[in-house]
Amino acid sequence: MKLSTAARVCVSTPCILILSCLAFGQSERGTITGSVTDSTGAAVPQAKVTATNVETNSAVATVSNDAGDYTLPNLPTGKYNVKIEKEGFNSAAVNGLTLDAAATVRADARLAVGSTRQTVEVTAASVQLQTSDSKTSSTVTNQMVDQLPLVVGGALRSPFDLASITPESKNIGGDNGFILGGGQAASYGTTLDGVSTNTSRALSMSWVSSNAPSLEAVTEFTVDTNGFKAEYGHAGGGVMTFSSKSGTNQAARVGV
Numbered sequence: 001m002k003l004s005t006a007a008r009v010c011v012s013t014p015c016i017l018i019l020s021c022l023a024f025g026q027s028e029r030g031t032i033t034g035s036v037t038d039s040t041g042a043a044v045p046q047a048k049v050t051a052t053n054v055e056t057n058s059a060v061a062t063v064s065n066d067a068g069d070y071t072l073p074n075l076p077t078g079k080y081n082v083k084i085e086k087e088g089f090n091s092a093a094v095n096g097l098t099l100d101a102a103a104t105v106r107a108d109a110r111l112a113v114g115s116t117r118q119t120v121e122v123t124a125a126s127v128q129l130q131t132s133d134s135k136t137s138s139t140v141t142n143q144m145v146d147q148l149p150l151v152v153g154g155a156l157r158s159p160f161d162l163a164s165i166t167p168e169s170k171n172i173g174g175d176n177g178f179i180l181g182g183g184q185a186a187s188y189g190t191t192l193d194g195v196s197t198n199t200s201r202a203l204s205m206s207w208v209s210s211n212a213p214s215l216e217a218v219t220e221f222t223v224d225t226n227g228f229k230a231e232y233g234h235a236g237g238g239v240m241t242f243s244s245k246s247g248t249n250q251a252a253r254v255g256v
Contacts, residue, residue, distance in 0.1 A: 043068030138166035181225030183237015
């Protein structure tokens with residue numbers, strides 16, 4: 001049976017929408033969320049919230065909703081300073097907030113009545129309790145990448161050498177023997193800057209390492225197990241999320 005042009009469009013359009021969701025569902029980027037209240041604990045709506053990346057000076061802004069809540073999604077990894085402003089209140093700032101790959105961190109603020117020219121600053125704790133979800137997450141930072149040996153077992157190190165130092169990882173041997181979070185061997189998931197680096201070869205370590213960049217090009221990566229998002233539906237046991245390096249506002253030093 002032949003379909004008219006209009007019918008063919010109606011049939012094909014849902015497929016395009018579904019594919020679009022699949023293509024952009026996974027991301028290595030993080031989210032900053034929080035709530036804004038006054039000194040009595042009541043919600044402060046329409047407060048301006050600005051998050052500034054310390055390394056690049058790039059800033060994104062939003063406003064709190066009627067419940068005083070706000071969310072800044074899709075942010076690159078790094079350190080952030082968050083400023084909260086509302087007319088009739090002192091400003092508040094949460095500085096030194098560390099946002100890891102595929103992570104969500106909170107920056108709550110309590111505003112006191114006063115002038116916006118006065119700012120109450122709070123330094124984020126170095127260890128932040130993750131309360132937004134139940135996943136188990138370990139982050140391998142760029143400092144660890146730079147300081148660990150270049151050669152492991154007689155060969156150049158791979159992402160799996162670094163992932164092996166995180167909890168709930170295991171290698172039972174062979175090219176298909178890597179396990180995350182108690183899942184089956186070679187059933188984990190991997191992404192680079194939000195793009196899947198999985199292969200059709202049962203996730204062999206050699207092929208995934210070929211799809212991933214040189215470790216010198218990775219700023220950090222996160223190993224998630226137990227409770228990672230449903231968008232990683234093809235992953236069993238855990239997900240490795242790689243984030244590549246980007247530029248900063250720090251001037252390069254050239255030796256003479």
